[in-house]
Amino acid sequence: MKLRVEDLDVGYGDMQVLWDVSLDIRDEDSVVALVGPNGVGKTTLLKAIAGLQKPTAGKVELFDEDITHLRAEQIVKQGFVYVPEERNLFNDMPVRRNLKMGSFTERESFEETLQEVYEMFPVLEERREQRAGTLSGGEQQMLAIGRGLMAQPKLLALDEPSGALAPQLAERVFDKIKEISDDTTVLLVEQHVDRALELADRAYLLENGRVETEGTGEDLLRSDHIKNAYL
Numbered sequence: 001m002k003l004r005v006e007d008l009d010v011g012y013g014d015m016q017v018l019w020d021v022s023l024d025i026r027d028e029d030s031v032v033a034l035v036g037p038n039g040v041g042k043t044t045l046l047k048a049i050a051g052l053q054k055p056t057a058g059k060v061e062l063f064d065e066d067i068t069h070l071r072a073e074q075i076v077k078q079g080f081v082y083v084p085e086e087r088n089l090f091n092d093m094p095v096r097r098n099l100k101m102g103s104f105t106e107r108e109s110f111e112e113t114l115q116e117v118y119e120m121f122p123v124l125e126e127r128r129e130q131r132a133g134t135l136s137g138g139e140q141q142m143l144a145i146g147r148g149l150m151a152q153p154k155l156l157a158l159d160e161p162s163g164a165l166a167p168q169l170a171e172r173v174f175d176k177i178k179e180i181s182d183d184t185t186v187l188l189v190e191q192h193v194d195r196a197l198e199l200a201d202r203a204y205l206l207e208n209g210r211v212e213t214e215g216t217g218e219d220l221l222r223s224d225h226i227k228n229a230y231l
Contacts, residue, residue: 001026001064002155002185003049003080008058010041010048017041018048018209021058025155026202030181033200033217035193035230041209042189043085046157049187050082051075063154077105079154085163087144091133095124098132098143102150109152117146120179138169145176149184156180157187162195174199193230197221 003025010018018041025032034042047053049060051072060068062078070078090098099117103110118125121142127135132143141161148156161177162170174195177186181199190196197203200217205226213220220226 001061002029003063003187004059004061005045005049006059006061008045008048008060009056010044010053011056012053016056016209017044018055021045021206021209021211023204023211023214024202025185025187029185029201031177031186031188031199031201031217033188033190033196033203033220034206035190035196035203035220035226036206036212037230038191040206042206043159045206046082046084046159046187046189049075050080050157052082073105076151076153080157081148081151081153081155082157083144083148083159083161085160087140089132089140089143089147092131094129094131095135095143096128099124099147099150102147105151110150113150113152117149120149120176121146138165138172141165141169141173142176145173145180149180153184155185155187157189159189160191161188162190162192170195193226194221197226 005021005023008018008021036042044053048055051070062080067075067078099114123139124143124146161173180186188196197217197220203217203220204211205213
């Protein structure tokens, strides 16, 4: 099992956001989608797995090791990398320096991994000396994903990677996610529910802080509830 979340409760102060959330990412899964309306806890769940928000109950296992109480940097070293919706780029730093910041756990293989990222995102090599803050929205998203890949993740969590992008750019991002999933498992939170489910081997619907439905991506695409509420 690549990832197992068991009965997770997460909140902020007195406000509980997630109740008894459980999900699995199995060895055969390449893309697992987490879908649902805004504000139901999808980002909170990713942050809890990544060690950025501590659960009040439950357990998280990554490759059969308990990571529930590890620090965020330790979880990166275990192979889980989270790319937030906000991207959190260093806007005044050039592209290459941003990518180097992502390789803090894998410094010895920096140049080799950098070339792999450049091959996947050629525009980043073209812009390597350009400040991140001057890139287009699509280029910034590719840089955020590329920086995540610099840590050589075994499981890459992407939070709304197509957010605020024009449809044509969003499609390019989905194409890249598919390419990434050939080698790296992707946990995908995405507002374009149809595209996320088309990519997904397995999917979970989160509503009101709870997992309401799970199944293959194809199963959820056929669901009348999903069709009526999200498509």
